[in-house]
Amino acid sequence: MHGPATVGWLLVALCAVTGASCVLRARGAGRGQRAEAQGEAAMGFGMAAMAVPVLWHGAPRVHTTAAWSFTAVFGLLLMRELWLVAGGRHRGGCRSWRLHHVLSTGAMAYMALCMALSASAGTGAHGAGAGGVPALTGTLLVYFAGYVLWTGTRLMPVMTGAPAGAAAGAHGGQDGQGGMALPVVRQAGVAAGCRVAMGAGMFAMLLSV
Template identity: 40%
Template sequence: MHGPVLLSWLLAALTAAAGGHCLARLRRSPCTAHAADRPAAASRHAYESDAAEALMGFGMAAMAVSGSTVPAAVWAWLFGAPAVAFLLAAAGGPARRAHRLHHAVGGLTMTYMALAMGAGSGHGHHHPAGAGTPLLTGALLFYFGGYSLWAGVRLLGAPATAAQGAAGLPTATAGLPRACRLSMGIGMFAMLLTM
């Protein structure tokens, strides 16, 4: 990622925290807890969504700090394969199509940034500003900027409920998945801005 080192580390911390929360949700997924309370389709969707968001969060964190030290082909496979899977799943049926398309756009955007980094960096750890196609980068900035605003509005409208944490202390949980999606949308926007 091109830009100040502090920004890269802050972005990595933000997206790794979001990925960690998604991974924690994945561990106590509807497949293992409260499976009888939810329909099978909702359980599969929640598991699929948590897995995709955990991969995206940790991948964004790794890409933010490692830059072009990892070959672009590795990033392209890591994000491109799930993106294609989400595209095929979205084409296969109307259930959760918008959500799957969003994950596909995220994976394809990460692939695009990785390939632009690989093409734009000769020897250093960062790619030069202006790598990538300006029109495509602008369209993706528009998409993730709009998504971040939409996710922020949804987060503000989330009901304030509390649940008992591991230590018995109340923890606000209603907005955590939305906050993770918002932070990853902002992270994607910030990574695109530095291209």
């Protein structure tokens, strides 16, 4: 990835924190929601690792090795998401979330492959000619920009307009017996917020393709 190292480290921090919150959300969740949170955690940590500036501002051999490694990792994650969708194992989320997971892993695999081919060709992963299919890159940029704006807009009234008790009740903040509130990381608004954060990170990374 090319660009200022400061931006890269900010992406690392954002994606790492998001991945950690997904790990916490997976603990104690149902089977379908746990698989969903685990997939998002893997995506967050993978994005954090891929954004580390040291990998793209050092020796060319490091660029090539890192790029092909990320291609393999995100290729496997994409196969996992397709397998979960085909087997109907994403029972904890709606169809739009399933498709979003597939698109996200596919976008990461695409970016990693572009950088791998560029590094193997000797143009450099941080050069201006990093490669990629312009139409596909543009489509992914439009999708993730729209996703962040649409999902973020839907979150705003819940986070700022409703009392704390009402918001907790609307998002499953209490258990089925009206008892103790669920942990913050397992509430619906937090899951959506994680997707917004990763969508924004995805958009920033696509700009480097």
